[in-house]
Amino acid sequence: DAGVIQSPRHEVTEMGQEVTLRCKPISGHDYLFWYRQTMMRGLELLIYFNNNVPIDDSGMPEDRFSAKMPNASFSTLKIQPSEPRDSAVYFCASSLVLVSGYYGYTFGSGTRLTVV
Amino acid sequence: GENVEQHPSTLSVQEGDSAVIKCTYSDSASNYFPWYKQELGKRPQLIIDIRSNVGEKKDQRIAVTLNKTAKHFSLHITETQPEDSAVYFCAALTNTNAGKSTFGDGTTLTVKP
Numbered sequence: 666d667a668g669v670i671q672s673p674r675h676e677v678t679e680m681g682q683e684v685t686l687r688c689k690p691i692s693g694h695d696y697l698f699w700y701r702q703t704m705m706r707g708l709e710l711l712i713y714f715n716n717n718v719p720i721d722d723s724g725m726p727e728d729r730f731s732a733k734m735p736n737a738s739f740s741t742l743k744i745q746p747s748e749p750r751d752s753a754v755y756f757c758a759s760s761l762v763l764v765s766g767y768y769g770y771t772f773g774s775g776t777r778l779t780v781v
Numbered sequence: 782g783e784n785v786e787q788h789p790s791t792l793s794v795q796e797g798d799s800a801v802i803k804c805t806y807s808d809s810a811s812n813y814f815p816w817y818k819q820e821l822g823k824r825p826q827l828i829i830d831i832r833s834n835v836g837e838k839k840d841q842r843i844a845v846t847l848n849k850t851a852k853h854f855s856l857h858i859t860e861t862q863p864e865d866s867a868v869y870f871c872a873a874l875t876n877t878n879a880g881k882s883t884f885g886d887g888t889t890l891t892v893k894p
Contacts, residue, residue, distance in 0.1 A: 708825075708870065708884050715880060756824060760880065767874050769815040769827035770882065779814045 671757050671773035678780055683745040686722070686776045689738055694750065698754040698770065699732055699742050700710030708756075747780045783808040785873050795824040795893050797890035800861050802888045811873040814854045815882065816845060819868045822872025829856070860893045 670689040698713040712722040714734045734740040758770040784807040811832040817825040831845045847854040872882040
């Protein structure tokens with residue numbers, strides 16, 4: 666298993682541009698999470714999906730952020746228009762829930778976004 | 782909702798010493814408690830977890846203990862090595878949160894050679 670795959674690994678963009686981050690979860694995992702990590706705010710949950718359905722998007726900073734999960738193997742996080750304060754590392758994570766209970770998250774390698 | 786507090790925020794130990802990180806949670810319905818290690822510039826990785834029907838779990842030099850009555854759980858690392866230096870996050874998950882973990886703010890552990 667290749668794990669959770671995120672792309673791109675690094676993104677540098679100018680303020681006002683659209684940015685799209687991509688994630689492929691582990692096959693068979695039914696939860697997908699988008700996190701943002703900065704030194705100031707730590708690890709923040711932006712949105713998460715269960716079986717491709719958004720469950721909680723209360724962490725999405727504002728309308729400039731949107732996320733989709735069109736199928737079980739792909740999700741996107743879009744920022745439009747981007748601003749310098751959006752600069753952070755964005756992690757995607759997936760997890761599995763079985764009859765025996767929950768299991769921990771597997772994180773992707775992250776996308777380091779820099780907005781100049 | 783669930784609230785997880787983690788202490789200390791930073792911890793420095795000499796190589797070979799033990800390190801203990803503590804977390805408290807607020808929701809008595811929480812039933813799954815994972816710990817993640819994040820090395821500098823890398824992703825958080827699950828290192829150990831414990832469920833509410835277990836009081837202690839060990840995996841080589843790391844162990845986790847859970848006190849459901851007091852609503853706290855701890856990570857213990859023995860015989861620390863420089864490669865243990867990282868940020869450690871605790872988390873709690875309850876069925877009422879439908880799969881979402883609540884994370885602590887993290888502990889930066891430095892192991893001095």
